[in-house]
Amino acid sequence: MATNAIDQTRRMLSLVTYLRERPGAHVQDVARAFGITEDELISDLDVLPMCGTSFRGGDLLDIDTDGDRIWWHNPDDVAEPLRLAADEATALLVAARAVATLPGLRESDRLALVRATAKLETAAGESGAASSRLSVTFEAEGGVFADVDRAISERRRLWLRYYSPARDELTEREVDPIRLFAVGHTYMEGWCRLSEARRTFRLDRVAEIRLLDAPAAPPELELRDLSAGLVQPAAEDPEVVIEVGTGGRWVAEYYPHDSAEELPDGGLRITLRTPDPASLRRLALRLGGDGRIVTPPELADSARDAAREALAAYEDAV
Numbered sequence: 001m002a003t004n005a006i007d008q009t010r011r012m013l014s015l016v017t018y019l020r021e022r023p024g025a026h027v028q029d030v031a032r033a034f035g036i037t038e039d040e041l042i043s044d045l046d047v048l049p050m051c052g053t054s055f056r057g058g059d060l061l062d063i064d065t066d067g068d069r070i071w072w073h074n075p076d077d078v079a080e081p082l083r084l085a086a087d088e089a090t091a092l093l094v095a096a097r098a099v100a101t102l103p104g105l106r107e108s109d110r111l112a113l114v115r116a117t118a119k120l121e122t123a124a125g126e127s128g129a130a131s132s133r134l135s136v137t138f139e140a141e142g143g144v145f146a147d148v149d150r151a152i153s154e155r156r157r158l159w160l161r162y163y164s165p166a167r168d169e170l171t172e173r174e175v176d177p178i179r180l181f182a183v184g185h186t187y188m189e190g191w192c193r194l195s196e197a198r199r200t201f202r203l204d205r206v207a208e209i210r211l212l213d214a215p216a217a218p219p220e221l222e223l224r225d226l227s228a229g230l231v232q233p234a235a236e237d238p239e240v241v242i243e244v245g246t247g248g249r250w251v252a253e254y255y256p257h258d259s260a261e262e263l264p265d266g267g268l269r270i271t272l273r274t275p276d277p278a279s280l281r282r283l284a285l286r287l288g289g290d291g292r293i294v295t296p297p298e299l300a301d302s303a304r305d306a307a308r309e310a311l312a313a314y315e316d317a318v
Contacts (some may be wrong), residue, residue: 011036012044016061024069045070093120144203147211148188151177157216158190161208162201170207175199176216179223191218237273240280240299244268244291251291252284269294281306 010033021026031041048063058246062073096117112307151158158175173194181187185202192199198221239258244251245267252260257272274280277299284293293300 012048015044016048018064019070019072026069027065030070030299040146041232055126068093089123093117094287096120107201121199131185144206144209145180145186147208147209148177148180148203151211151216152179154211155216157212157214159210159212160201160206163205163207172214174214175201176218178218178221239273240273240277240296240297241294242270242272242280242284242291243294244270244287245289248287248290255283278302 014036015030015198016073018030027038027041031038033052036039037276038067039262042065045065048061051061057251064071064073096113101253113209148158156243159172160175161168161170161172173192175190175192177188177190178198179189181189185204188201190199190201191197221295242251249268252268252270255272257270259271261269263269277296280293280299283301284291293303
């Protein structure tokens with residue numbers, strides 16, 4: 001069963017209290033108590049040591065396991081009540097108020113967040129009052145995230161109008177959501193009923209979303225390992241070489257590549273692989289004078305033709 005981020009956060013918070021009261025607890029017993037598999041528990045334990053008592057990196061939870069038992073070595077060091085600096089309290093309050101306004105948030109979660117915010121305001125005193133003068137407004141992605149999270153929790157199918165940049169078109173499709181994840185942007189992985197295949201959807205490209213009454217029933221799939229990134233080119237994919245000026249150096253940060261050689265003018269010569277070289281034509285148009293495709297020559301010619309067509313259309317319009 002897919003677990004959404006809110007449910008996992010709840011479980012991990014409870015796990016901290018549970019382990020503090022049960023030093024040396026057996027992995028099998030803890031997994032059974034929380035209704036999860038041992039692999040899921042180990043995954044949680046891999047995350048907990050990255051958590052601590054301060055946003056600035058104070059004491060971290062020193063929790064480890066030998067595969068049979070779980071040990072928390074410094075429970076007393078992190079047991080003291082959390083003391084927030086003024087900027088930390090302000091950041092928490094502003095974020096909490098913003099999240100509480102998200103569409104699609106479950107009412108029980110919203111009420112819990114409101115209660116926690118009120119307690120934090122009281123504890124923060126003057127800092128809490130100052131934070132009320134600040135606000136954050138989420139763009140459409142926030143509402144999409146909430147709807148997807150709710151669909152995963154309630155095991156419901158979604159209807160989407162989705163923009164595909166490679167084809168430059170909007171498509172309508174029904175999707176059985178599997179999970180949410182973030183790799184640079186936030187994505188939903190799901191089983192697309194239009195293509196009858198697993199697909200990944202970037203949330204900021206969802207033009208419209210609607211929860212359906214139909215139950216989500218994706219096939220049993222092994223989740224992809226995303227530790228190496230969302231896009232993992234294969235060695236047999238065609239090679240593309242792009243030269244960018246100083247204004248296009250960001251390409252090396254956003255696109256997986258084989259190499260990025262420095263050029264005398266401060267630019268880069270980037271070599272990358274992609275199963276669909278034509279998809280990089282849009283990148284070339286976006287770069288404009290800050291970059292050009294060197295090879296393959298047919299892709300370079302195609303990009304130049306597209307640029308001429310775009311320029312001609314602009315001149316006709318004005």
